[in-house]
Amino acid sequence: MKSFDKNMVPMIGALVIAIAPQIPHLKPWIVGWCILLWGYMLMAVKYGWAGPGRITRFILTVAGFFGVAISYGKIIGGGSFVGLLAIMAGLKPLETKTHRDQMITAFIAYFIVITSLFESETLAITLYMFFSVFVTTGVLIHVNHPSGRLKESAKQSAKILLQAIPLMLLLFFLFPRIQGSLWGFARQHTATTGFNDSLNMGDISKLVQNNENAFRAEFSGDLPKPETRYWRGIVLWRCEGARWHVGIRAPQLQVPISGAQPYEYSVILEPHNKKWLFALDLPANEPGQSQLLDDYSLRLRYELRHKQRFYLKSYTSYNTGKLKPWERIALKLPAQGNKKARELAHTWASESRSEARTDEQIVETALNYFKENNFIYTLNPPLLGSNPIDDFLFNKKQGFCEHFASAFAFLMRAAGIPARVIGGYLGGKTNPYGNYILVRQSDAHVWVEVWLKGKGWTRVDPTYAVAPSRIEQGMEMAVPADELPDFLSSGQRGVFITFREQIRNRWEAINAQWDSFFIGYSSDDQKSFLSRFGIHLETLKGKIKSLLAVLSLVILSGILLSAGLFSKTRASRKDPIQRIYLKFCSKLAKAGFPRRADQGPRDYAAEIGRKERRLKERVDEIMDVYIILRYTRRGNDKILNKFGLLVNRFHPGK
Amino acid sequence: MKKSGRLKIFFPRKTSIQLPHQLHWRRIYILPTAQGLLFIVILIGMLIGSINYSNNLGFLLTFLLGSMTFISMLHAIRNMTGIRIISSGTEPVFAEEAAVFEFYVCSEKYRRFAISFSYKGEKETIRDIALDTNSHINVHAMTQKRGRFTPGPLVISSRYPMGLFRAWVVLPIHTACTVYPKPLAGQLNLGADTSSGDDENGKEITGVDDFKELRPYQPGDPLQRISWKAFSRGLDLFTKLFVGKAGSAVCLTWDSVASMNIEKKLSILTHGILKLHRMNLVYGLTLPGEFIDQGSGDAHKHRCLKALAMFALPDKKDEIV
Numbered sequence: 001m002k003s004f005d006k007n008m009v010p011m012i013g014a015l016v017i018a019i020a021p022q023i024p025h026l027k028p029w030i031v032g033w034c035i036l037l038w039g040y041m042l043m044a045v046k047y048g049w050a051g052p053g054r055i056t057r058f059i060l061t062v063a064g065f066f067g068v069a070i071s072y073g074k075i076i077g078g079g080s081f082v083g084l085l086a087i088m089a090g091l092k093p094l095e096t097k098t099h100r101d102q103m104i105t106a107f108i109a110y111f112i113v114i115t116s117l118f119e120s121e122t123l124a125i126t127l128y129m130f131f132s133v134f135v136t137t138g139v140l141i142h143v144n145h146p147s148g149r150l151k152e153s154a155k156q157s158a159k160i161l162l163q164a165i166p167l168m169l170l171l172f173f174l175f176p177r178i179q180g181s182l183w184g185f186a187r188q189h190t191a192t193t194g195f196n197d198s199l200n201m202g203d204i205s206k207l208v209q210n211n212e213n214a215f216r217a218e219f220s221g222d223l224p225k226p227e228t229r230y231w232r233g234i235v236l237w238r239c240e241g242a243r244w245h246v247g248i249r250a251p252q253l254q255v256p257i258s259g260a261q262p263y264e265y266s267v268i269l270e271p272h273n274k275k276w277l278f279a280l281d282l283p284a285n286e287p288g289q290s291q292l293l294d295d296y297s298l299r300l301r302y303e304l305r306h307k308q309r310f311y312l313k314s315y316t317s318y319n320t321g322k323l324k325p326w327e328r329i330a331l332k333l334p335a336q337g338n339k340k341a342r343e344l345a346h347t348w349a350s351e352s353r354s355e356a357r358t359d360e361q362i363v364e365t366a367l368n369y370f371k372e373n374n375f376i377y378t379l380n381p382p383l384l385g386s387n388p389i390d391d392f393l394f395n396k397k398q399g400f401c402e403h404f405a406s407a408f409a410f411l412m413r414a415a416g417i418p419a420r421v422i423g424g425y426l427g428g429k430t431n432p433y434g435n436y437i438l439v440r441q442s443d444a445h446v447w448v449e450v451w452l453k454g455k456g457w458t459r460v461d462p463t464y465a466v467a468p469s470r471i472e473q474g475m476e477m478a479v480p481a482d483e484l485p486d487f488l489s490s491g492q493r494g495v496f497i498t499f500r501e502q503i504r505n506r507w508e509a510i511n512a513q514w515d516s517f518f519i520g521y522s523s524d525d526q527k528s529f530l531s532r533f534g535i536h537l538e539t540l541k542g543k544i545k546s547l548l549a550v551l552s553l554v555i556l557s558g559i560l561l562s563a564g565l566f567s568k569t570r571a572s573r574k575d576p577i578q579r580i581y582l583k584f585c586s587k588l589a590k591a592g593f594p595r596r597a598d599q600g601p602r603d604y605a606a607e608i609g610r611k612e613r614r615l616k617e618r619v620d621e622i623m624d625v626y627i628i629l630r631y632t633r634r635g636n637d638k639i640l641n642k643f644g645l646l647v648n649r650f651h652p653g654k
Numbered sequence: 655m656k657k658s659g660r661l662k663i664f665f666p667r668k669t670s671i672q673l674p675h676q677l678h679w680r681r682i683y684i685l686p687t688a689q690g691l692l693f694i695v696i697l698i699g700m701l702i703g704s705i706n707y708s709n710n711l712g713f714l715l716t717f718l719l720g721s722m723t724f725i726s727m728l729h730a731i732r733n734m735t736g737i738r739i740i741s742s743g744t745e746p747v748f749a750e751e752a753a754v755f756e757f758y759v760c761s762e763k764y765r766r767f768a769i770s771f772s773y774k775g776e777k778e779t780i781r782d783i784a785l786d787t788n789s790h791i792n793v794h795a796m797t798q799k800r801g802r803f804t805p806g807p808l809v810i811s812s813r814y815p816m817g818l819f820r821a822w823v824v825l826p827i828h829t830a831c832t833v834y835p836k837p838l839a840g841q842l843n844l845g846a847d848t849s850s851g852d853d854e855n856g857k858e859i860t861g862v863d864d865f866k867e868l869r870p871y872q873p874g875d876p877l878q879r880i881s882w883k884a885f886s887r888g889l890d891l892f893t894k895l896f897v898g899k900a901g902s903a904v905c906l907t908w909d910s911v912a913s914m915n916i917e918k919k920l921s922i923l924t925h926g927i928l929k930l931h932r933m934n935l936v937y938g939l940t941l942p943g944e945f946i947d948q949g950s951g952d953a954h955k956h957r958c959l960k961a962l963a964m965f966a967l968p969d970k971k972d973e974i975v
Contacts, residue, residue, distance in 0.1 A: 103689045103817055107696055110719060114700050117711040129715055137722065137816065144817035145768045147782060156815050160729065164721035171717040178705060306709045519710050562728050597674065597740065597760075 007143055008045045010150060011096060011105050012038045014139040015089045018109040018132050021116040021125060022082055027071050030083055033064065034090040041093045057094050064091060082115050099143065106140040121307045123514040134161050167557050174530075174550045176543070177523040194272040195234055195423050198245040199446065201388060204423075205379050205400040210441035214425055215269040215278055216512055218436040224263055226427065227471055228316045230281040230447065230459065231439060233424035235295040237329055239413065241337050242388035244406055244421045248329065250293040257284050257296070259315030268309045268512075268520045275300045278424055278439075280314035281459060287311050288524060294324065295420070296457075309520030320456030323418060330418035330451065338389040338410065344369075345414030352415075359417050359452050363460055366411050370404065370465040373397060377404075377467035379483040401463040401470075405446040408462040418451035422459075427474050433509035443474075576640060577629050584622060584647045591652035601626055615652055622646050670828040673742060677810070679735040682823050684727060690818035693723065726816040733766050733814050734821050737783060746832040746956065746963075748924075752794040753803055753831040760788045768814040773805040800835040800920065800963045834959040837928055838921035843910050868892040904930060904937040905948070906958075920962050927962070931955040941965055 016038070023031055037060075044051055052060070064087035072080035089112060092105045113132045116125065138157035142150055194214070196203070217231075238247025263280055277283075277290055277298035286292045287310035289301045323330075333342075352362050376398040385391040389410050392403050399407075405421050412419035426445035428437035447461040464471050470479075527536075535549065536542040585595050585604075593611065595604050605623040609616035625643045629635035686694060697720055704712030740758040747753050757771065766783040773795045783789045795805040808829075811822035868881055871891035881892040906926055911919045923939070930937045931950070938948040939958045944965070946958055 099817070100689060104692075107689075107693060111696065111700075114703070114712060114715050117715060118703075118707065118709060121709070121711050126711060126714070129711070130718075133715070133718060133722075140817060141815045144813050144815060147780075148767060156729075160722050160725050160815065161718075163725045164718060167721035167724065168714065168717040171721065172710075172713055175713070175717070177708070305707055308708070518714065521710055522708070558724070558728070561725065562732070597738070 006146070007096070007102055007139070008041060008093060010139045010142055011102065012042060012093055014106065014109045014132075014136045015093070015112070017135050018112040018116075019086060019089060021128060022086065022112065022119070025082060025119055026086055027083060029067065029071070030086045030090075033067075034086060037090040038093060051097075052094055057091065060094070061091055064088075082112075085112050085115060102143040103140065106136050106143065109136040109139075121519050123511045126514070126518070130161070134158060137161065163561060167554065167561075170553050170557065171550070172518075173521070173526070174546065174553065176546060177526050194274060194441065195276070195444070196274075197234075198243060199236055199402055199406070199421065199423060201242050201384060201399075201403055201406070202381070204402045204444050204446055205381065207444040208379070208400075208442045212441050213270050214272075214439045214441050214443065215267050216436050216438050216515060217265050217267050217280070217428070218434075218512070218516060219263065219265045220435075221264075223430065223435070223437060224261075224280060224316055228261075228281070229427050229437065230422075230445075230461075231278045231425040231428075231443075232281045232283065232296065232422055233276050233278045234422070235293075235297045235449075236421040236423060237295075239333055239406075239410060241334055242384065242392075242406060244409070248326075250295040250297070251326070253292045253294050253296070256292070257282060257315065257318055257320065259284075259318030261316045262313060263316065264311075264313050266309050266311045266516070266520070268307060268515045269304060270307055271305050273303050273305060275303055277310060279312050280316065281424075282316075282318050282320075283312055283314050285311075285313045288522065294326075296320070307515065307519045309516065309522055309525070311524065318456075322456075323451050327418060327451070330420050331413050331416065333410065333413050338387045340387075340390045341393055341407070341410055342414045344393070345411045348411075349415040359450070362415050362417060363412070363450055363452075366408060366415075367460070367462060367465040370408075370462055375399070375404070375466045377401075377463065377470065377479065379479050402446045404462040404466060405448050408460070409448045412448070412450050420449050420457075422447050422449055426461075426471065431505050431509050431512070433505055434512050436512055438508060438512075577626070577635075577643070580640075580644050580647050581626055581630075584626075584650065587647070587650060588619075588652055593652070601630075612652075618650060618652075622650060670826045673827065674738055674740045675825065675827070676739075677734055677737045677823055679731055682731055682734050682821050684731060684819050684821040686818060687813060687820050690723075690820075693818055697723070723816070723818055727819050729815050730812060730819045730821040733812050734769070734810065734823060736762055737766060737769065737810065738762065739825070739827070740788060742827060742829050744829065744831040746834055746959070747797060748834045749797055749800050749836040751797060753797050753805065753833065755793045755795065755805065755808075755829055755831065757791045757793060757808075758788045759783055759791055761785055766812075768812055770809075770811045770813075772809050772811075774807070774809060776805075797831070797833045800833050800917075801967050802964070803831045803833045805829060805831070832960055832963050834963045835917065835920040835924045837925040838918065839925050840918075840922035841912060842906070842922065842926045843912070844904050844906065844926075868894060904935055905940060906930075906937060907940040908942055916966070920965060924959060924962055927955060927958050 015034075019026075019034065041051070043049065065084070068080050068083045068087055072083055085108065089108050092101070092108055096102050096105055110133070113129055113136070117129060134154075134157055137160060138150070138154040141156050142148065142153040145153060194207070215231075234246060235250070236244040236246055237250075238245040259282070262284075265280070267278060269277065277287070277300060279298055282296050283292060283298055286298070288308070290298050290310070291301070292298055348362050348365050351357075352359075352365075374397060377400070378398050379400060381399045381403060382396050384396060389407050392399055392407055393411075409419040409421050423444075423446050425439045425443040426447075427443050428439035430437055445463070447459060447463065449457045449459055452458050461471065467479075527538075530536070530542075530546055533549075535545045581601075588608065589595065593608050599607070601623045605619050608619050622643070625639060625646060629639055629643060697716060700712065700716040700719070703709070704716055738760045740760055742758070743756045744753060761783040763785075765785045768780055769783055770778040770780045771791050771793045772778040773793060776793075776795045779791055779793050781789060781791055793808065795803075797803045807824045807826040809822055809824055811820055813820050868884065869892065871880060871893050881894050884890075884892045906923055908919070910926070911922045913919050913922065927937070927939070931952075931954075934950060936948045936950045937958075939946040939961060941961060944961050946954075946961060949957075
């Protein structure tokens with residue numbers, strides 16, 4: 001009962017620290033459950049109440065499991081796993097009388113730590129992970145050293161943690177990684193923000209309210225110019241009036257594109273639970289397990305559930321050539337609806353035919369229509385009627401990029417020009433402390449591509465016609481200040497704000513470094529890392545080599561560590577007198593006169609004097625110096641030096 | 655079959671070791687505990703999860719915990735290596751009592767935490783061993799029958815630091831404890847020693863606890879025999895005198911006990927000796943093949959009890975504590 005009392009507070013502390021990052025993901029009643037049970041146990045310890053009996057515990061366990069099953073709808077999968085763990089974490093302190101139970105409590109805490117890593121992958125959570133592991137390990141040590149003080153256990157925990165870090169790094173970088181997943185079982189995720197397979201009016205203006213990061217693009221050389229920072233994601237083919245849909249799955253690209261102004265960069269993409277990748281317009285390679293499709297969208301073979309890095313190459317100047325037969329669907333429109341828009345487009349088309357104008361001029365006309373008719377770029381567009389394109393073009397005239405893009409693409413198709421809507425991001429934030437562009441959800445954007453003879457698919461951004469500052473300076477400048485979400489509005493710029501901005505930039509840059517070293521580390525990185533040491537993972541020989549390398553490095557570090565662990569204590573290292581004395585003793589021991597544990601210096605010297613007369617004088621002299629240094633106040637550095645010299649020159653064997 | 659020198663390192667001789675003895679890491683065994691195995695299973699689960707979701711932070715934590723497990727194994731061995739067992743000692747006990755073996759243990763270089771000392775199947779004594787001072791550790795072992803009790807090898811073990819591994823060492827230390835027969839109250843027919851003393855007086859003696867008279871206390875009289883009852887009544891100090899004059903002593907013999915069972919006989923004799931000793935009488939003991947002259951005092955008592963303990967046992971000659 002005593003150790004039960006003594007360990008209760010640290011155990012509950014470890015659980016609280018482990019579960020803290022999970023609290024926002026847990027159902028409120030589970031948080032209440034934990035607080036209630038832990039509070040009860042703390043009170044029980046303080047006031048000496050008896051813990052709940054077996055039957056109460058059983059009832060509570062059943063109730064907790066039922067609660068999870070009811071509130072999550074199932075017992076396995078998704079968030080219910082974390083919920084179950086939290087229920088167990090709440091219950092476990094009720095039965096921690098035995099050593100075994102206390103250890104299992106610590107294991108539960110470790111397990112909760114790993115689940116929080118599956119929710120978030122930031123540097124902050126990583127640092128917190130180390131802290132949490134430190135606390136839990138301290139508790140584990142405390143449980144196994146009941147007579148010790150908590151401070152000692154904490155110290156030992158820190159020691160083990162620090163000693164484990166080199167080995168951890170070794171394993172992290174060298175442990176063979178595979179691409180994709182083992183089973184790929186689905187995981188319910190709280191809805192992540194980002195693009196969907198279809199685009200409705202209002203989707204993007206909702207998305208830009210979100211401050212989350214979408215991805216980070218790291219460049220080795222110059223950054224692309226702001227006006228070319230179009231990050232291509234999904235290509236929407238099917239027009240359903242105001243709604244656009246991916247429609248078909250484009251075939252795989254047969255001939256890779258070549259163009260001018262190449263950029264090589266890497267994108268560290270935040271998990272969005274979808275299969276598409278975002279790349280600078282126009283991507284030209286297939287990084288990792290992805291496919292480059294014929295419409296130049298990149299599709300992963302799996303849904304992206306974790307931050308991952310992709311090495312990409314793009315050309316910002318390109319020509320996609322002829323219109324392929326399957327791309328003719330880029331002319332299709334719904335059978336009816338939006339009559340006025342169709343009529344407008346038809347007039348443009350017939351005008352252009354009669355005047356022998358090119359399609360480019362029709363595009364120009366359409367853009368001018370937006371420019372000249374007082375269209376307003378706004379985050380809060382009014383709702384549109386049953387013929388939304390017509391309503392937008394001729395009545396409301398207020399919209400966000402998706403309104404302009406879908407209306408423009410509609411007009412183009414109606415005028416006989418192949419057009420498609422592209423969803424992605426525009427712009428991004430640069431950081432003075434790192435050579436990367438940080439793209440956030442608030443940079444989400446939609447634009448149009450039209451196919452023009454001799455030019456191929458050409459990007460046209462109708463938003464630019466209305467709000468050029470969106471492209472040139474970003475959203476903050478293009479939208480009225482009172483419409484902006486808080487995080488985007490610059491407000492007053494005082495000294496404090498700029499200082500805060502600087503700190504935020506620094507922190508973001510550190511996060512970027514962290515992401516590219518640890519979070520983005522993939523099997524590709526590992527391959528190139530190992531090939532630098534002549535290990536090629538593709539071959540069997542390479543695999544064996546890498547395994548041997550890991551093993552030998554682990555063994556080597558083990559040996560180094562144990563050498564450090566088992567070496568002389570710090571005390572004797574710090575105590576030069578003791579060190580020299582021990583050296584002296586070992587010299588004598590080698591000569592056949594070992595010191596017994598019970599012998600002090602005088603007895604030892606006397607015994608040697610009796611046994612070996614020829615050594616008597618030297619040994620007595622050295623012992624006298626030692627006694628002065630060790631047992632009197634007359635010792636000083638000079639005498640210490642003399643002591644060292646005497647022992648160094650002492651050769652009893654000769 | 656002779657073991658080669660190299661093999662000896664891994665299969666240490668089972669013959670007893672001499673004290674002082676310092677634990678060498680090569681003698682230390684280490685295996686995961688049940689919780690350690692469970693933890694390893696949890697780690698494998700974490701690893702599979704991390705692979706499946708290719709979650710790098712999952713990998714990081716898994717490898718961190720895995721490395722810490724490995725490091726804790728080294729710490730467990732380090733915690734045991736170099737412990738010095740300086741000496742051992744023990745006091746005789748009666749059968750069915752716990753024999754207590756005292757060990758003086760010291761630690762060089764650094765402190766040792768939560769070291770457990772035990773004999774196989776017996777209660778563990780868990781202690782820290784302080785640096786550079788002798789720690790004094792009592793290890794208990796239950797005894798069953800009289801004679802010379804050897805508790806088997808001493809097991810020193812530790813689960814420190816994380817309880818995931820148990821490091822242990824089996825030390826066949828030569829220790830033995832004399833176990834006296836379990837005292838048993840019973841009818842004793844005491845006879846005076848016929849070799850010294852009066853025949854007539856001897857017959858008068860029917861029991862050792864027959865009170866005769868009080869005489870004024872003289873310095874040197876044993877404290878147990880002071881009449882505290884009289885003293886409490888406000889009288890002077892008196893010493894109780896029992897039957898049996900000076901010079902005539904009690905003698906316990908094999909025939910003093912009627913029982914035919916040898917062990918029972920020895921137990922009753924043990925009880926008798928303890929009683930005689932308590933009363934500070936002079937007594938002797940005669941057993942078949944063993945004769946102990948009259949005497950009194952602790953040393954004499956132990957000599958008699960030891961004779962009873964070792965009666966008719968083969969390894970009587972061994973010198974024991």
